[in-house]
Amino acid sequence: MSGLDPIETFRQEAQELLEQVEQGLLDLAHRPGDRDLIDAVFRGLHTLKGSGAMFGFDALAAFTHHCETAFDRVRKGEVPATPRLVACVLSAQDHMRALAEGRPVEPGAGEALLADLHAAVEGGDAPVGAAEPAAPDARKWKIRFSLPADALVNGARPLPLLDELRDLGDCHVRVVTDDVPMLEDLVPTECHLAWEVLLTTPHGRDAIDDVFIFVIDEMTLEVEELTASRDLDNPMAEAAGSPSAVKAEKSTETAAAQDTRAAKSGETVRVPAERLDEMMDRVGELVIAQSRLKQLASSSLDTALRAVAEEIERLAAEMRDTMMVVRMVPVIQLFGRFRRLIHDLQNDTGKKIDLHIEGETTELDKTVIERLADPLVHLVRNAADHGLETPEQRLAAGKPEAGVIRLSAVQSGAEVLITITDDGRGVDRDRVRAKAEENGLITPGQVLTDNELLNLIFAPGFSTAATITNLSGRGVGMDVVKKTIEGLRGSLDITSNPGQGSVVSLRIPLTLAIIDGLLIRVGASRFVIPLANVEECVELSPAQDLRSTGRSLITLRDELVPFIRLREQFKTGSAPDPHQKIVVVSTGQDRVGLVVDQILGDHQTVIKPLSGFHADIGAFSGATILGDGGVALILDIPTLVHLGQRHDAQMRVAG
Amino acid sequence: MTQHAIEALTFDLQGETFALEAGLVREVLDLLPETEVPGAPPFVGAVINFRGRIIPLVDLRVAFEMERGDPTIDTRIVVIEHPLDGEPALIGLRADKVHEVTTITHETTEDVPRIGLRWRTDFIRRLARRDGDLIVIPDLDQIFAARGQTASVTSLHPTQAR
Numbered sequence: 177m178s179g180l181d182p183i184e185t186f187r188q189e190a191q192e193l194l195e196q197v198e199q200g201l202l203d204l205a206h207r208p209g210d211r212d213l214i215d216a217v218f219r220g221l222h223t224l225k226g227s228g229a230m231f232g233f234d235a236l237a238a239f240t241h242h243c244e245t246a247f248d249r250v251r252k253g254e255v256p257a258t259p260r261l262v263a264c265v266l267s268a269q270d271h272m273r274a275l276a277e278g279r280p281v282e283p284g285a286g287e288a289l290l291a292d293l294h295a296a297v298e299g300g301d302a303p304v305g306a307a308e309p310a311a312p313d314a315r316k317w318k319i320r321f322s323l324p325a326d327a328l329v330n331g332a333r334p335l336p337l338l339d340e341l342r343d344l345g346d347c348h349v350r351v352v353t354d355d356v357p358m359l360e361d362l363v364p365t366e367c368h369l370a371w372e373v374l375l376t377t378p379h380g381r382d383a384i385d386d387v388f389i390f391v392i393d394e395m396t397l398e399v400e401e402l403t404a405s406r407d408l409d410n411p412m413a414e415a416a417g418s419p420s421a422v423k424a425e426k427s428t429e430t431a432a433a434q435d436t437r438a439a440k441s442g443e444t445v446r447v448p449a450e451r452l453d454e455m456m457d458r459v460g461e462l463v464i465a466q467s468r469l470k471q472l473a474s475s476s477l478d479t480a481l482r483a484v485a486e487e488i489e490r491l492a493a494e495m496r497d498t499m500m501v502v503r504m505v506p507v508i509q510l511f512g513r514f515r516r517l518i519h520d521l522q523n524d525t526g527k528k529i530d531l532h533i534e535g536e537t538t539e540l541d542k543t544v545i546e547r548l549a550d551p552l553v554h555l556v557r558n559a560a561d562h563g564l565e566t567p568e569q570r571l572a573a574g575k576p577e578a579g580v581i582r583l584s585a586v587q588s589g590a591e592v593l594i595t596i597t598d599d600g601r602g603v604d605r606d607r608v609r610a611k612a613e614e615n616g617l618i619t620p621g622q623v624l625t626d627n628e629l630l631n632l633i634f635a636p637g638f639s640t641a642a643t644i645t646n647l648s649g650r651g652v653g654m655d656v657v658k659k660t661i662e663g664l665r666g667s668l669d670i671t672s673n674p675g676q677g678s679v680v681s682l683r684i685p686l687t688l689a690i691i692d693g694l695l696i697r698v699g700a701s702r703f704v705i706p707l708a709n710v711e712e713c714v715e716l717s718p719a720q721d722l723r724s725t726g727r728s729l730i731t732l733r734d735e736l737v738p739f740i741r742l743r744e745q746f747k748t749g750s751a752p753d754p755h756q757k758i759v760v761v762s763t764g765q766d767r768v769g770l771v772v773d774q775i776l777g778d779h780q781t782v783i784k785p786l787s788g789f790h791a792d793i794g795a796f797s798g799a800t801i802l803g804d805g806g807v808a809l810i811l812d813i814p815t816l817v818h819l820g821q822r823h824d825a826q827m828r829v830a831g
Numbered sequence: 832m833t834q835h836a837i838e839a840l841t842f843d844l845q846g847e848t849f850a851l852e853a854g855l856v857r858e859v860l861d862l863l864p865e866t867e868v869p870g871a872p873p874f875v876g877a878v879i880n881f882r883g884r885i886i887p888l889v890d891l892r893v894a895f896e897m898e899r900g901d902p903t904i905d906t907r908i909v910v911i912e913h914p915l916d917g918e919p920a921l922i923g924l925r926a927d928k929v930h931e932v933t934t935i936t937h938e939t940t941e942d943v944p945r946i947g948l949r950w951r952t953d954f955i956r957r958l959a960r961r962d963g964d965l966i967v968i969p970d971l972d973q974i975f976a977a978r979g980q981t982a983s984v985t986s987l988h989p990t991q992a993r
Contacts (some may be wrong), residue, residue, distance in 0.1 A: 410860050701867055746869030788916040789875040789887045789978065790868050798867075799878060799885045802991045807866035 186231040190583050195512065197269055201262050202515045208257045211382060215389060218244065218251045218264070222390065224272065235286075236275040242290050243268050249396055261296040264517075266502070268293060272679035314345065314378045316402040322352075322370035324394050329365055332391050340387040345377030374402075379471045403762065414497050415427075449542055452503055459499045460782035463690070466492040467780075467803040472551065479702045487660075500687055504539035505717065507594075509586045510548060511523075512538050514583060521560045528567050528578035529560055533536040538585040540592055541687040547664055548594075555596045555680050563600035563678055575599070590692070590708060594682040603672040608632055616795060627765070634658040662814045664688065665706065665797070667763050681747065688783065694758065694798070695779040695808065696772040699748025702808040704781050704800055705770070709761040709813040716756040716771055730758065730769060738820045739769030745795075745819075761813050768820030770811075783810060795819075834935040841966060842926035845897040850959065850966045853932050855911040858922065861963060862906050872978055879923055881910055888923040894974045896952050903927065913971055922975075935959045938971075943980070 197220040204213045219246040229237035243265060248253040268289045274281050319341070323332055343346055352370035356362070377383065382397055468486050474484035511533050518531045540548075556810070563578035564570075571577055584596040605626075612618045612632045624632075632638060635653040661668045665685050672678035685691065685708065693704035714732070716739075731734045739758055743750065755775040760769050781800040786809075790796070797812040832972050839850040842861075858881075865877040865888060878885050888908065892899050905928040912921055914945040940959040943952045959966040 789885045
């Protein structure tokens with residue numbers, strides 16, 4: 177753990193740069209003339225080339241150099257960003273990713289991509305003049321810039337910047353030495369100089385900004401156009417100005433410096449996920465130790481001890497919350513990649529697809545985000561492949577040619593609701609039913625609610641794809657999606673209107689590490705039920721208990737709910753308590769009652785995994801340490817609900 | 832024949848002496864509150880809280896088809912670090928009594944005889960002779976891989992595993 181492998185650091189950085197380039201390119205496909213996007217892509221390529229060479233990724237650096245050169249022509253306005261060009265750079269970007277990750281690439285693949293790229297650039301015989309406004313009259317600009325003190329250490333060099341400005345036109349440069357400290361305070365590696373440049377150029381403001389494109393984030397830059405009314409003959413005199421003018425400039429500079437500082441507070445630190453996990457473990461232990469302290473203190477008469485215990489409790493809770501926030505990342509990291517997927521899907525299917533993304537700033541635990549990626553890809557593919565119709569079919573159905581897939585994320589309490597909506601043809605109920613009958617999931621003619629019918633899609637081995645396309649049918653079914661989601665302690669549901677499309681909703685807990693739980697006792701053992709699954713708690717009267725020997729069902733507000741006696745399920749071999757309770761739990765749609773001996777109360781639970789010996793016992797999703805140091809197992813509610821339903825079904829057959 | 836000697840911790844299970852390589856042993860604990868795991872095989876029927884970690888508690892007596900007596904004042908938990916399914920894991924082992932760390936030289940050990948033992952021979956790595964007595968060096972890999980199930984037990988109780 178000591179120090180980070182520089183290669184690994186570069187790979188991470190490359191990953192982010194490529195992501196940024198990719199997003200820029202995808203946006204560019206919609207807004208081909210957007211200067212900011214073009215600059216962003218160019219900057220990404222340039223940085224990748226630079227650091228690639230620095231870390232010894234020579235093949236990557238060389239390849240990127242060619243792309244950068246090609247893209248530079250776009251930036252200079254010589255070539256428009258045609259869809260073809262963008263597509264070429266996108267493929268090139270995939271190649272760079274492979275190179276950065278050290279994956280093997282086919283020999284000649286790079287050359288082929290470069291040839292395509294070259295053709296795309298040359299083929300774009302766009303009117304050059306259109307991108308660049310016809311040479312206007314020369315205008316005069318006053319430019320004032322300074323670099324941050326550590327710029328030289330970080331490799332920025334002011335001389336090339338001045339050279340580039342000179343290339344633009346006639347230049348008068350004056351160096352501003354006001355901030356140079358006294359000799360004894362001088363740090364030779366720091367940059368204290370600022371420059372004032374009077375530039376006469378036919379190029380526009382953009383050209384000036386381009387000069388500073390790689391340093392703009394760190395530096396202070398003021399650009400002002402000088403109009404004819406100003407004294408152009410003696411510009412330097414004006415620049416020197418009256419004392420009050422200098423003062424004013426000073427104050428704007430401080431404001432600019434403050435801006436930079438404000439921007440810096442938004443800086444991020446790259447931390448490997450495993451360190452965060454370690455820290456989370458420590459916080460988990462702290463929470464456990466704290467609840468032990470709380471228990472000790474509550475039985476003590478020492479008020480000072482009790483005060484400290486309370487203080488520690490507050491701190492531990494805050495620490496826990498902070499730690500959670502640290503692990504949170506916006507879902508844009510997850511959703512971002514779907515733009516590329518949709519881009520590719522359009523090419524593969526010939527369908528027109530508009531992707532709408534909502535709530536991309538919603539945050540989720542990093543681990544959750546990682547594990548959500550595959551199921552979401554599958555759902556989006558499904559929506560595009562099975563859900564959306566072809567343009568012709570859509571037009572015939574009176575819909576707009578392009579289908580819409582909407583990805584949205586909303587936080588609600590301790591959960592995030594993610595929905596994947598399409599406006600396609602909707603789920604074909606008849607086909608689902610036929611397929612389910614064929615697979616023996618239901619008996620012919622079995623009466624099902626619409627919801628039950630739709631949810632058959634998530635049954636193992638179910639697929640409605642009549643023909644296996646290269647999109648779906650990759651051996652991953654919706655059942656795997658469902659399993660993954662449930663593994664995250666989430667749930668999913670589908671609704672669909674024929675001809676209008678489908679909505680798949682996922683409910684995902686914000687984090688996997690800590691949950692609020694209900695602590696219960698069965699026999700001599702204590703267990704934790706995730707609070708998110710608890711609907712209500714009711715008393716099981718002795719009369720009901722006796723009466724229900726033949727059937728394990730209670731009536732709750734006119735609805736029959738099957739229940740499981742955990743005492744029997746867990747074979748505790750103990751006599752039931754006289755006042756048993758039923759905890760009604762649900763997975764979102766199905767409910768089941770769990771008969772327990774006693775409800776002990778709320779418990780904030782740090783989830784610990786069970787060892788390999790116990791991981792395959794379905795009834796438990798993990799374990800936690802209680803305030804007194806004892807261990808409580810955490811109940812896996814989906815499994816128990818499933819058990820209850822099976823039990824219920826058996827009862828029905830028997831009854 | 833390699834000549835190396837091993838440092839081993841010896842402990843008792845139902846009157847038999849067993850030995851484990853001392854390097855595996857993390858700690859020897861007095862009995863802790865145990866939490867039973869419903870549905871788990873008797874070989875590893877409980878978990879304990881070992882310094883903030885939840886670790887499984889293994890009963891080697893089940894693997895060797897011994898009687899499972901009640902705990903006594905001498906009963907201890909030996910916490911070892913041993914790979915489980917390829918991952919390093921902490922595991923607690925129940926011991927009726929823990930003796931001492933002793934040196935076992937290779938010359939005093941011998942291969943497990945095919946017959947004459949009432950235990951599954953693949954659960955034993957070697958036998959060591961000492962003072963006219965025998966010390967069993969169990970093969971933890973085999974025992975853990977089998978999840979402690981002996982042949983007869985397996986046939987009676989199909990595993991809980993999916």
